[in-house]
Amino acid sequence: MTASTDVILLRGGRVIDPVNGVDGVCDLLLADGRIKAVAPSGTIADLPAETKVYELAGKLVCPGFIDMHVHLREPGEEYKETIETGSRAAAAGGFTAVACMPNTKPVNDNLAVTSLILAKAALAGLARVYPVGAISKTSQGESLAEFGEMRQAGVVAVTDDGLPVNNSQLMRRALEYAGSHGLLVISHAEEMALSRNGVMNDGALATRLGLRGIPGAAEEIMVYRDLALAGYTKRPIHIAHVSTRESVSLIRRAKEKGIRVTAETAPHYFTLTEEAVDNYNTRAKMNPPLRTADDVAAICAGLHDGTLDAIATDHAPHSELEKEVEFDLAANGIIGLETAVPLALALVRQGKIDIGRLVELMSVNPAHILGVVGGSLAEGGVADVTVIDPEKKFVFKEEDIHSKSKNSPFLGSQLQGKAVLTIMGGRVTYGDGI
Amino acid sequence: MPGEYHFTHKHVLGLADFSVADINLVLQTAESFKEISTRSIKKVPTLRGKTVINLFFEPSTRTRLSFEVAAKRMSADTFNISSSSSSTTKGETLIDTARNLTAMKPDCIIIRHSRSGSARLLADNIDASVINAGDGTHEHPSQGLLDLMTVKEAKGKIAGLKIAIIGDIAHSRVAHSNIIGFSKMGAQVVVGGPATLIPPGIEEMGATVSRNVIDAVDGADVVMALRIQQERQQDPLFPSLREYAGFYGVSPKVVDAAAPDAIIMHPGPINRGVELDPRVADGSRSVILEQVTNGVAVRMALIYLIMGGN
Ligand SMILES: [Zn+2]
Numbered sequence: 001m002t003a004s005t006d007v008i009l010l011r012g013g014r015v016i017d018p019v020n021g022v023d024g025v026c027d028l029l030l031a032d033g034r035i036k037a038v039a040p041s042g043t044i045a046d047l048p049a050e051t052k053v054y055e056l057a058g059k060l061v062c063p064g065f066i067d068m069h070v071h072l073r074e075p076g077e078e079y080k081e082t083i084e085t086g087s088r089a090a091a092a093g094g095f096t097a098v099a100c101m102p103n104t105k106p107v108n109d110n111l112a113v114t115s116l117i118l119a120k121a122a123l124a125g126l127a128r129v130y131p132v133g134a135i136s137k138t139s140q141g142e143s144l145a146e147f148g149e150m151r152q153a154g155v156v157a158v159t160d161d162g163l164p165v166n167n168s169q170l171m172r173r174a175l176e177y178a179g180s181h182g183l184l185v186i187s188h189a190e191e192m193a194l195s196r197n198g199v200m201n202d203g204a205l206a207t208r209l210g211l212r213g214i215p216g217a218a219e220e221i222m223v224y225r226d227l228a229l230a231g232y233t234k235r236p237i238h239i240a241h242v243s244t245r246e247s248v249s250l251i252r253r254a255k256e257k258g259i260r261v262t263a264e265t266a267p268h269y270f271t272l273t274e275e276a277v278d279n280y281n282t283r284a285k286m287n288p289p290l291r292t293a294d295d296v297a298a299i300c301a302g303l304h305d306g307t308l309d310a311i312a313t314d315h316a317p318h319s320e321l322e323k324e325v326e327f328d329l330a331a332n333g334i335i336g337l338e339t340a341v342p343l344a345l346a347l348v349r350q351g352k353i354d355i356g357r358l359v360e361l362m363s364v365n366p367a368h369i370l371g372v373v374g375g376s377l378a379e380g381g382v383a384d385v386t387v388i389d390p391e392k393k394f395v396f397k398e399e400d401i402h403s404k405s406k407n408s409p410f411l412g413s414q415l416q417g418k419a420v421l422t423i424m425g426g427r428v429t430y431g432d433g434i
Numbered sequence: 435m436p437g438e439y440h441f442t443h444k445h446v447l448g449l450a451d452f453s454v455a456d457i458n459l460v461l462q463t464a465e466s467f468k469e470i471s472t473r474s475i476k477k478v479p480t481l482r483g484k485t486v487i488n489l490f491f492e493p494s495t496r497t498r499l500s501f502e503v504a505a506k507r508m509s510a511d512t513f514n515i516s517s518s519s520s521s522t523t524k525g526e527t528l529i530d531t532a533r534n535l536t537a538m539k540p541d542c543i544i545i546r547h548s549r550s551g552s553a554r555l556l557a558d559n560i561d562a563s564v565i566n567a568g569d570g571t572h573e574h575p576s577q578g579l580l581d582l583m584t585v586k587e588a589k590g591k592i593a594g595l596k597i598a599i600i601g602d603i604a605h606s607r608v609a610h611s612n613i614i615g616f617s618k619m620g621a622q623v624v625v626g627g628p629a630t631l632i633p634p635g636i637e638e639m640g641a642t643v644s645r646n647v648i649d650a651v652d653g654a655d656v657v658m659a660l661r662i663q664q665e666r667q668q669d670p671l672f673p674s675l676r677e678y679a680g681f682y683g684v685s686p687k688v689v690d691a692a693a694p695d696a697i698i699m700h701p702g703p704i705n706r707g708v709e710l711d712p713r714v715a716d717g718s719r720s721v722i723l724e725q726v727t728n729g730v731a732v733r734m735a736l737i738y739l740i741m742g743g744n
Contacts, residue, residue, distance in 0.1 A: 202634060203635050204634060204635020207604075207610075207634055207635045207639065208450070208610075208635070208638070208639060209572060210551075210569070210571035211551075211571075213634070280551030280555065325555075326555060328570070329549065
């Protein structure tokens with residue numbers, strides 16, 4: 001990343017830095033890619049002449065948001081997204097870092113693909129991109145990918161995301177072997193025998209639409225299996241995209257028992273229900289599928305009480321080609337980077353979580369889980385900062401999207417709260433009218 | 435006149451979209467068209483110059499033929515595009531097909547497709563009227579309407595009747611349209627079959643569930659058997675056709691549990707000896723051939739009504 005960074009003063013915003021117990025109006029001085037000073041507003045003196053000053057009264061100044069679950073599609077499906085366009089979408093959504101899943105073409109199951117991703121990310125220079133490697137070679141679920149070499153090349157975790165690891169012995173060995181290389185294992189929890197050919201949540205709506213359902217049990221069975229394996233191997237496991245009430249309660253109980261589990265959910269799982277797919281709306285088709293209002297309530301409770309550790313978007317770009325088809329044939333997934341902040345802020349406005357908890361979920365915890373920089377605004381730390389205007393209202397429009405793909409069920413929705421300034425390594429990667 | 439009823443549908447995608455007044459109008463119109471089929475010259479000039487395309491992505495001789503006869507009796511020009519000759523097998527999407535068809539300026543497209551929601555997808559992407567002739571496991575509205583017509587003819591009414599639908603409710607678009615249609619018209623719909631073939635939430639569509647076939651048909655005015663689709667057997671839904679026929683087949687013993695004047699229906703084609711005992715299928719209470727006759731009349735009515743006749 002570029003060495004020459006400006007001196008930046010973020011003045012008068014409400015600084016929310018849970019790790020350091022800060023929640024109040026402060027000034028933040030950034031220089032040389034680091035946080036130089038955090039001090040009561042107006043007290044930082046002797047600013048260099050070239051200091052760029054941002055007046056942030058009424059804005060929220062947070063440690064840079066980290067999205068630990070995105071699909072950047074490069075290499076292989078650059079017509080949907082590239083590392084550059086995905087990084088730009090991340091910056092525009094208020095993210096300073098993303099962890100990209102390995103289901104590219106070819107799969108990121110070796111150091112060559114890992115190195116390519118990192119090289120492209122450095123070239124774009126808009127976000128820290130942390131590649132996640134595959135658990136199994138080509139994610140076929142048969143033999144372990146080369147964790148050691150991928151770790152050396154720069155992966156931060158392993159997963160076969162997009163697919164579950166069906167073979168329990170392989171999952172056990174992955175947990176054990178990942179421990180030898182200091183890698184986190186991320187579980188895409190899905191029992192394929194139950195979910196196969198399913199395209200939405202199982203239930204009355206699926207029956208009415210004549211669509212094959214995916215029962216919540218398809219997720220919960222695998223969540224339980226992976227919790228059992230994590231307990232048995234005494235290794236940490238991270239559960240991706242939790243969508244059901246029972247998954248939340250399984251994770252809650254596992255945490256009580258001391259199993260080393262962390263978990264994420266996505267904004268769509270606490271915002272939308274299966275009703276969004278009515279009228280065969282392929283823009284709301286995803287895996288795991290949108291569930292019921294009861295599941296949404298449990299997800300919100302899990303975000304509040306610490307059962308769920310992170311909000312990650314599962315940003316999954318697809319072109320119109322994959323979505324303008326029969327519902328059965330449409331691709332799973334939605335873009336999420338540019339709607340996560342307003343959707344999460346809605347939880348704060350609804351009183352379901354407070355703003356400090358939001359920063360934990362979107363910055364502090366992802367940094368800790370992945371073992372990467374950020375998550376804090378301590379002096380001396382990396383100058384990764386997300387500035388949010390919590391009042392800003394906007395209609396989410398196709399022409400405003402930075403991602404290459406536009407597949408979002410929130411198109412046309414009135415949203416409130418937006419990242420207005422994103423700073424990564426002391427450099428402004430996104431600024432909106434500020 | 436305020437409150438005056440008008441049939442306003444451009445498409446027929448499912449009975450879920452139809453009001454009681456819509457259904458009554460279709461049935462009345464079909465009754466008047468049925469008379470045409472009894473004439474020596476079975477043709478009226480109503481739709482002369484109009485183009486109707488049968489776009490069938492699933493093989494179905496009887497439904498396609500029924501729609502074709504219906505359109506021809508009203509003097510429309512009809513064209514058939516079947517799955518073997520359609521382009522989707524060559525990678526063209528349904529939307530591409532819709533756009534290509536639009537260029538030919540058809541007035542009405544009848545679509546049969548294996549995917550639920552495909553009729554709506556076509557309707558959303560074409561200027562012509564669209565009639566759903568069966569989309570996946572969603573709906574088959576013209577079948578539902580012809581069943582309503584058949585019951586109304588046989589019983590003189592629909593409201594207050596008990597309709598028992600037996601068999602594969604989960605994968606049957608016919609069952610879905612019938613449950614919606616009969617419950618809308620005030621009948622009591624009871625479905626029966628093995629739990630593996632009763633989908634979740636079917637009660638919300640208007641049916642009550644009975645696991646036992648004898649209970650389901652108890653006192654029923656109409657007993658409808660549904661076709662078992664043997665190709666679904668990769669999903670372990672029941673152990674064997676033999677066991678299915680024994681427990682869930684509509685046999686003379688099952689019919690004995692129904693009302694003494696109950697009628698027997700089946701959307702066809704029948705797996706004789708599986709879901710329907712041949713003695714029942716061919717017995718005096720069977721109205722299966724009447725269903726076929728009414729199918730043409732109902733389809734004439736639908737094509738006529740959506741093309742602006744009223
Ligand atoms: Zn996944």
